[in-house]
Amino acid sequence: MDLEYFKQWVYKEFRINLYAYKPNQLHRRILSLMSRVGVKSVDEYINLLKRDDGQRQKFLDFITINVSEFFRNPEIFEDLRNKIKIELLSKNRNLKIWSAACSIGAEPYSIAMILDEIAPMGKHTIIATDIDNTILEKAKKGIYNISEIKNVKKTQIDKYFEKQGEQYVLDKKIKDMVTFKKHDLILDRYDIGFDLIICRNVVIYFNQDVKDEIYKKFGASLKKDGLLFVGATESIYNYKEFGFDKSSTFIYRKL
Numbered sequence: 001m002d003l004e005y006f007k008q009w010v011y012k013e014f015r016i017n018l019y020a021y022k023p024n025q026l027h028r029r030i031l032s033l034m035s036r037v038g039v040k041s042v043d044e045y046i047n048l049l050k051r052d053d054g055q056r057q058k059f060l061d062f063i064t065i066n067v068s069e070f071f072r073n074p075e076i077f078e079d080l081r082n083k084i085k086i087e088l089l090s091k092n093r094n095l096k097i098w099s100a101a102c103s104i105g106a107e108p109y110s111i112a113m114i115l116d117e118i119a120p121m122g123k124h125t126i127i128a129t130d131i132d133n134t135i136l137e138k139a140k141k142g143i144y145n146i147s148e149i150k151n152v153k154k155t156q157i158d159k160y161f162e163k164q165g166e167q168y169v170l171d172k173k174i175k176d177m178v179t180f181k182k183h184d185l186i187l188d189r190y191d192i193g194f195d196l197i198i199c200r201n202v203v204i205y206f207n208q209d210v211k212d213e214i215y216k217k218f219g220a221s222l223k224k225d226g227l228l229f230v231g232a233t234e235s236i237y238n239y240k241e242f243g244f245d246k247s248s249t250f251i252y253r254k255l
């Protein structure tokens with residue numbers, strides 16, 4: 001099946017670079033999606049995507065995989081909280097933070113809660129980005145279900161959420177700490193001067209060259225001694241190449 005042609009079409013149509021993804025995994029997933037929607041060829045699938053907005057959204061959701069939750073891997077977030085306190089706030093009262101590929105906003109809002117708890121007087125900037133506009137709209141609303149907040153402590157739920165039916169609505173003060181923007185990690189330019197960059201559970205889908213390029217750009221975006229927080233399956237083996245030192249298994253310090 002001609003997936004090369006499909007990738008070119010997807011780039012032209014959606015400005016999404018599927019060449020950056022690990023090919024075997026991506027091809028398997030696209031074929032399984034096509035069989036799920038009942039099409040047998042790439043041409044047939046392209047025609048379907050051209051005329052059916054629902055299918056277009058389904059395809060984008062499938063590519064972007066935006067599962068997330070607050071304090072994903074709580075023990076690693078605890079490590080991050082300590083490092084923010086000991087390594088970052090000891091030098092700088094006002095932090096500039098980037099949550100890249102932030103999905104539903106659970107990640108930048110987790111950071112906002114931590115800062116509200118340990119450094120409420122600071123004037124912090126938290127920028128949260130994702131390639132997917134639909135998910136950014138959900139993130140801005142700040143409304144979650146019980147499974148998305150399962151790692152939030154009872155005291156934090158009481159303090160930062162209001163229960164409305166089955167949903168949990170995040171407090172305006174925490175929402176106002178985060179600015180959401182659309183950003184593609186592969187195609188867009190990176191801002192600079194960050195104390196902390198969080199990028200978790202997205203580079204696993206990219207090939208090694210693209211991953212290396214992203215880590216190199218994160219290195220350039222961080223201040224000296226700034227921290228990069230990665231996902232729980234994403235330790236960077238060649239971190240020295242990008243000018244990092246290891247702070248802990250999933251946290252790297254810019255030299």
Ligand SMILES: C[S@@+](CC[C@H](N)C(=O)[O-])C[C@H]1O[C@@H](n2cnc3c(N)ncnc32)[C@H](O)[C@@H]1O
Nearest residue numbers: 064065066068101103131132184185200201202
């Ligand atoms: C599995 S979620 C991870 C969410 C969160 N970081 C976490 O760990 O819980 C992956 C997110 O990456 C986003 N994404 C995929 N490709 C991207 C790209 N090229 N640039 C920016 N975000 C991207 C998706 O839209 C999705 O929201």
